[in-house]
Amino acid sequence: MLKILCPLLLLICSLQNTFAQSSYQFDGRQIKPGTKQHFTIPIVSGKDTTIIPVTVFNGLKKGKTLGITAGVHGYEYAPILAAQKLISSIDPKNLSGVIILVQIANMESFRGRSPYISPADRKNLNRVFPGSANGTITERVADYITKNIIVKSDYFLDTHSGDAPEDLTAYGAYYSNSSMPAISKTGKEMAVSMGFDYVVTFDTDGKNYMNKNEPALYCTAEAFKRGIPAADIECGRLGMVEEAPVKKVESSVLNMLKHLKFMPDEHAEVQQQAPVMIKGRMYYSSKQTGIFYALKKAREHVKKGMQLGYTTNYFGETVEKFYAQEDGLILLIIGTPAINKDEDVVVLGTL
Numbered sequence: 001m002l003k004i005l006c007p008l009l010l011l012i013c014s015l016q017n018t019f020a021q022s023s024y025q026f027d028g029r030q031i032k033p034g035t036k037q038h039f040t041i042p043i044v045s046g047k048d049t050t051i052i053p054v055t056v057f058n059g060l061k062k063g064k065t066l067g068i069t070a071g072v073h074g075y076e077y078a079p080i081l082a083a084q085k086l087i088s089s090i091d092p093k094n095l096s097g098v099i100i101l102v103q104i105a106n107m108e109s110f111r112g113r114s115p116y117i118s119p120a121d122r123k124n125l126n127r128v129f130p131g132s133a134n135g136t137i138t139e140r141v142a143d144y145i146t147k148n149i150i151v152k153s154d155y156f157l158d159t160h161s162g163d164a165p166e167d168l169t170a171y172g173a174y175y176s177n178s179s180m181p182a183i184s185k186t187g188k189e190m191a192v193s194m195g196f197d198y199v200v201t202f203d204t205d206g207k208n209y210m211n212k213n214e215p216a217l218y219c220t221a222e223a224f225k226r227g228i229p230a231a232d233i234e235c236g237r238l239g240m241v242e243e244a245p246v247k248k249v250e251s252s253v254l255n256m257l258k259h260l261k262f263m264p265d266e267h268a269e270v271q272q273q274a275p276v277m278i279k280g281r282m283y284y285s286s287k288q289t290g291i292f293y294a295l296k297k298a299r300e301h302v303k304k305g306m307q308l309g310y311t312t313n314y315f316g317e318t319v320e321k322f323y324a325q326e327d328g329l330i331l332l333i334i335g336t337p338a339i340n341k342d343e344d345v346v347v348l349g350t351l
Contacts, residue, residue, distance in 0.1 A: 024058040024098050027148070031058040034093045043144060048120045048137040052144065053103040057090050063097025063262060067153035068253065069145065070102060072126050072160065072219050073116060074109025078236030079159035082249035089250060090257070097262050100149050105141065105219075115164040115239065129222040130215060146222055155190065155260060156223035159249060161236025167298040167335035169349075170248060171198040172275070173232040175224035178205050186229035192275060193259035194233065194252035198329070199275045200349060202232070231256070237298065238335050280350035282326060285342055286311060288319045292339035300330050308346050311339055326350050 021033035031037045041052040070083035083103045090099060104110050105125060112119040123138035131142025150156060162168030172194040174187035191199045204210045204224065209217050216222040224230040233252060236245035258265035286292070294309045296302060302324045311320040322345060332347040339345060 021059055021062050021096075024056065026054075026056045026100070031056050033058055034060040034095075036087075036090075036092045041144065041148075043137060043140050045121075045135070045137040045140050050107045050120065050137055050141065052105060052107065052141060054149075055087055055101045055103060057092045057095055057099040057101070059092055059095030059097050059262070061096040063095075064154035064260070065098040065100065065152055066155045066157065066257070066260065066262060067149040067223070068099065068101045068157045068159065069105050069149070069219055070159045071104035071106055071110055072158060073124075073163055074104065074106040074111070074118075075113060075115040075164050075239045076161040076236065077239060077241045078161040078245040079233065079249050080104055080110065081241065081246045082159070082253070085246070085250045086253060089254060090263075094264065095262055099257075099262065100152065102145065102149060105145060106138070108137070126219055127217050128215075129217055129219055142219075145219070150219075150223045150228065151226065153223065153228055155186075156220060156228050156230045157190070157233065157253070157256065158220040158230075159233040159235075159253070161234065161245060161249075162238055162298075162332065162335075164239035165334050165336040165338070166238060167294070167333050168234060168237045169198060169298040169329065169331045170196055170235040170245065171200050171278070171331065172196040172252065173200040173202055173234065175202045175204055175220060175230045177203075177210065177224075180224075180227070183224070183227055183229050187224070187231050189259065190229060190231040190256055193256050194231070195255050196233075196235075196252065197275055198278055198331075198349070200234075200278045200281070200331070203279065234331075276329075276351065278329065278331070278349040278351060281331065282328070282348040282350060283344050284308065284322050284346040284348070286320065286339050286345050287341060288313075288339075289341045290314060290319055290339060291337045292334050292345055293337075294333050294335060296330055296333060297335075298330050298333055301328070302330060302348070303327050308348075309333065311345075322346060324348060 070079040121136040172191035174191040176184040
């Protein structure tokens with residue numbers, strides 16, 4: 001009997017070691033399996049200081065590592081508040097692998113209620129990746145995220161919404177490149193799994209930032225350029241706090257976790273129909289500074305030739321009109337009056 005039991009016990013122990021998770025080290029601390037820990041990471045550049053709040057979840061079972069960022073733009077509130085909810089809705093005891101969640105990447109933008117840029121150095125965090133260890137405060141934040149979250153990840157997700165002036169259609173997105181078919185395919189599956197009505201392809205073929213010697217600039221592009229499947233969320237509008245987009249971001253992240261086998265999928269939301277895939281985007285930039293009047297809203301379908309909006313000078317005289325150059329879906333349109341020369345006023349998704 002003992003001859004039978006001993007090999008069986010050895011097999012059980014071996015299987016336990018195979019599937020059991022080890023402690024995960026982050027910022028000099030150990031996170032035990034089945035637990036989570038919060039970190040407040042200080043970033044200093046000369047007289048400028050900021051913090052990055054990070055939550056690390058270490059599952060009971062072995063698995064991959066997922067990096068998630070919220071608040072790369074600190075005025076985009078839906079993902080930031082959804083990240084707060086994920087603290088409770090992700091149970092490390094029910095998790096395989098590790099999730100590193102950046103709660104608010106651009107704290108100075110958040111604290112300063114500043115759209116797009118940090119008031120500390122007037123830089124856009126989503127235009128400085130991979131960052132610099134010796135740069136300005138925003139560049140050092142990007143450097144920390146690159147070295148401590150992105151490079152440790154097997155998958156990466158960046159979450160956004162419509163900033164203060166942006167009326168936005170909610171969608172999932174993924175990075176794609178014809179020279180990286182397997183990674184692109186995984187990113188597409190991540191985006192589709194989130195359950196949005198629309199999925200946008202960020203086609204990087206021919207993009208300058210994909211060149212080896214050029215900076216990636218964008219947070220998700222940095223991950224993708226390093227060979228990590230990368231997806232984005234865009235959900236929420238006009239820098240507003242609305243319950244529905246917050247819940248949608250939270251549920252979309254959970255759906256993706258189930259798809260990637262970080263969490264059991266017994267309770268995954270069922271996608272009623274396949275999302276509409278948007279492979280092209282057209283940007284309409286202003287040639288004038290003045291007052292913009294939107295004639296359409298995000299999520300509206302338009303036909304070629306339809307007027308989308310117009311700009312007047314400060315005396316009510318029309319100085320520029322915008323017309324749809326193709327049939328498509330309005331992904332983004334400026335929803336507030338102020339407009340400056342060279343700013344994008346409309347982003348049209350071509351179907």
